[in-house]
Amino acid sequence: MTSPLKTYSTSLKRFQSLIALAVLCIVLSILSDKFFTADNGLNVLRQIAVNICIATGMTLIVLTGGIDLSVGSILALCGAITAGLLKNGIEVPASNTFIGFTLFGAVVVGLLAGFLLGWFNGFTITKFNVPPFVATLAMLTIARGFTMLYTKGHPISNLGDSFAIIGTGWWLGIPVPVYIAAVVVLATVFITQKTKIGRYIYAIGGNEQAAKLSGINIKKVKITVYAIAGALAALGGIIVTSRLDSAQPNAGISYELDAIAAVVIGGTSLSGGKGSVWGTVMGAVIIGVLNNGLVLLNVSPFWQQVVKGSVILLAVIIDKAGENKE
């Protein structure tokens, strides 16, 4: 039975991260007059767009009770593939010819590569029962290695003005990456809330045994989720590459940790079944605002890391404290 008090506290819990964000913004506005401006706001959003893409995919995985450590490497590899195809195409050794790629073609192949790498993660996890932590740890190294092989350790740069629009363009006063992130978020919210597979994702994370007995094809759902996360990491890679006008062989290192941090701060349980994409967006925004604020306040980068880590810890402690009360 729900008492009024309980309804109140659960709705408080629901808006917990929003409240935390509001408090953070108010404090920063007081401390720095540069913080609460439209320019700075858009700046923050542009910076977190990539993390939002990766973290939404991560959310889907974490909701099933899994984890993906390979997204940073997939980001680098797919960014490099897109850049390489755009710039050099594919060489066909037999006939000594090149196949050129249009912007659209290169982007599609980059996304597809991410999808396949993610699919492979899901495949090893479901087919051979490799724990997700291990399977994706292996992919982290493998994909990074392929990135080095493909780029021969050098950046692929000068990718042309039209490609640069993806990462640096503006439309109607808002940066293009923000639109991309918004579409990703809306699409995943839609999938998790309105579709069958969304329900299955929550069901598997909530109780895999019960989900299996209910006739759900668990392997299929898991593989799909890892594949989506791979594609979203590739999308992040394309944005990063475009913004820098260069595919860096060591792009995206430790991005998986930022994504996991956003998921966790957003209140998604690492044991699965509980949480939401909206929460993750809040988590990513909190991290972004915090980074931005600390820079504006001239806090040393070393302290920034301490603060960020503490926030992650605090968020989870508050979350757990709320759970224990239930």
Next chain:
Amino acid sequence: MLVTRNISKRFGGVIALSSINMELHAGKVNAIIGENGAGKSTLMKILSGVHTEYEGSIELNGKAVKFRNTKEAEDAGIAIIHQELNLVPYLSIAENIFLGRELVDAFGMVKAKLMDDKTAELLAKLNLTIHPDTKIAALKVGQQQLVEIAKALYTNAEVIIMDEPTSAISDKEVDNLYSIIAQLKAEGKTIVYISHKLKELFALADRFVVLRDGCTVDEGNMNSITQDELIHKMTGRKIAVEKRTAHFNNGTELLSVKNISLKHSFIRFKNILNNISFQLHKGEIIGVYGLMGAGRTELMECIFGLHPKNSSGEVMVNSSAQKIKCPADAIAAGIALVPEDRKLHGLILNQTIKSNISITILQKLESWGLLNFKKEKKLAHDYISKLSIKTSSDQNLARNLSGGNQQKIVLAKWMATHPQILLLDEPTRGIDVNAKSEIYKLIKMLADEGMGIIMVSSEMSEILSVSDKILVMTEGQLTATIPIEEATEASILKYAIHKN
């Protein structure tokens, strides 16, 4: 000698034990006998310090003892060897035996050599020639059991309780176990032996204590009683059961199961199920009775496609052969399974009633690839009112409901698939009397509407009052098929108890 005086135990409003008086003699094998739910495990948990709240007293060698935890019971000399062994798989034999009581030197370093030597001595006594360094995971179940016994010997246990020790070991290992028990007996240990296998008890035990419905019915010397007398004592109560007057009149055959066998997942050449065949008709309720370990749950799981690799046999639905390799196949064939453990296998506790009910038929609630929330809400409300699930809202989490209401949700999610065949595994376990009778009513109503139902149950009165026909299982075998008119508690139990 271990004596209990007026031990009583309640769980909430349920009386599990009432005034248990018994004497367990030193230098004897004391058999504790009773049906499922007679109170054997509760009693053993009290003796071994698991349950610490109870009425009455325990005397060990004339001194009153009261244990606050299992360690105290161990220290007092009572060791229990559970059916599910309590060893750490990736530690060695020696490390397991000395776990929590490691021998250390003045610097706090463990004396590994000394512990290995002592372990080797203990193992030699048990005819187990394995190096003390061997990891538990590398041992067979029978050997692991001996390690448990070695542990009991090391702690100088005077009372050794064995719960169904022969249920998972091979015949050769059983022989070895018997000779070890004889040896322990000769040393003056009090052996407490729980088993359903009558032949075993008559071969091994010196004394018996019969429990029924939480009371001691009788105790005495094994050589003063016959098998039939013993069975009679276990069942002697008179339950007033109103049997179902067979509504179903040889309807058409719904399900036919032929030669279902299930291999043990790690013991070679051992079968959990052996060539089980039966038929279920439209509108029929089959009750499946058996004691623990008879394989009833596994039979349901095989039909539902949960053991695709280890099971064999044929399943026909409406006279057409089915290839059921996973639950989705079973559902497609019109079969539903309400599992034994609703929290572990039936529900997603942290989700709402609504999502729990709709999970089995989400594909039917889609329009244009989207979930139709209106349809889902209607579905949930239909079942909430149909099964009178007590809740203020369909948004309440499953975890916050009572056992009876949780079970109704599990029933609802399966009724939503409109199955032709409903498999129920212990459908009323752990729920209150009112909810029970509601569920019985529901089961009968579904049968009257033409569904075929198989109900596994450990409760004799439930089996007798709900079924049209009773299947009795023992050790993976189907030992009897009894029409309800001929079924009595004694006749059912006669087939349920293993005699060979």
